[in-house]
């Protein structure tokens with residue numbers, strides 16, 4: 001585990017007026033880079049060869065570095081190149097997936113936004129559940145023994161990319177039949193979770209340790225294939241219902257009923273508080289809680305994403321919520337750079353960078 005002392009030593013050597021905001025070219029990079037520029041920072045994008053064109057096209061980065069493979073990112077020579085440029089890295093979903101949470105925790109010796117311990121709490125299902133329980137959130141019921149299945153459940157597998165391969169079952173027999181049919185999977189490591197019926201909301205929060213304030217910046221609903229396409233199939237043409245899958249293909253903007261904003265803010269606050277109690281200094285910066293709102297207007301939470309999520313790409317120019325908080329277009333990407341800028345001004349970069 002990289003110690004924060006090592007990172008803060010590197011950070012101490014940085015020229016305060018030469019800081020470069022950098023990220024990997026994927027996921028939410030356009031927004032992060034634009035936000036960095038809007039806040040007056042230099043910006044750098046690191047692309048795996050073949051993915052650079054988008055970043056050249058949109059011209060949001062002052063500099064573009066190409067790597068041949070993700071391994072190269074971790075090489076000492078490459079990390080030194082980043083440090084020479086006074087780089088602060090901004091993690092996003094693909095960044096964490098391609099470099100791996102373990103390697104980011106243990107090898108990525110470059111200043112990065114946020115608390116690295118969060119990676120472990122987010123990527124391990126049991127730890128994540130402990131965190132959510134500690135935050136007193138309502139979670140879907142879990143079934144340890146398939147024999148106990150007494151309602152519609154969703155069967156999840158670790159590492160199932162974008163929910164591909166999950167299946168639904170309504171009773172123990174259906175579970176056994178579908179598990180058998182599913183073939184190759186690691187059969188001992190599935191999670192059987194109550195399938196919650198309601199409407200999904202993915203609120204995007206930002207926690208500022210400098211202001212000790214939680215901000216609700218925006219919200220989205222994920223557009224998922226094939227489940228969102230199945231609803232277009234008239235039942236009459238269905239010859240045996242196809243198994244739904246949940247692969248994210250896009251994002252749809254949403255606002256919640258105004259009376260739901262209070263519980264949405266409360267959930268965010270409890271997640272931050274629990275993170276501070278479980279892994280101090282806890283969550284820093286952007287995160288998202290994946291929820292389903294039932295017909296009783298209760299939120300059931302099935303996941304936390306402890307970093308910027310792709311749904312924020314809808315709001316490069318700000319959202320209905322961010323416009324209430326800021327008199328300027330404030331995306332999550334820009335909010336990240338604003339926090340770094342404020343921290344630099346207050347000489348407290350070491351409270352947001354680890």
Ligand code: AMP
Nearest residue numbers: 140154163193194195196222246302303
């Ligand atoms: P996950 O891999 O946990 O992010 O789940 C992928 C997708 O499956 C989500 O975006 C939801 O659409 C759906 N989903 C996950 N868990 C549940 C649940 N307990 N009940 C209903 N839908 C769920």
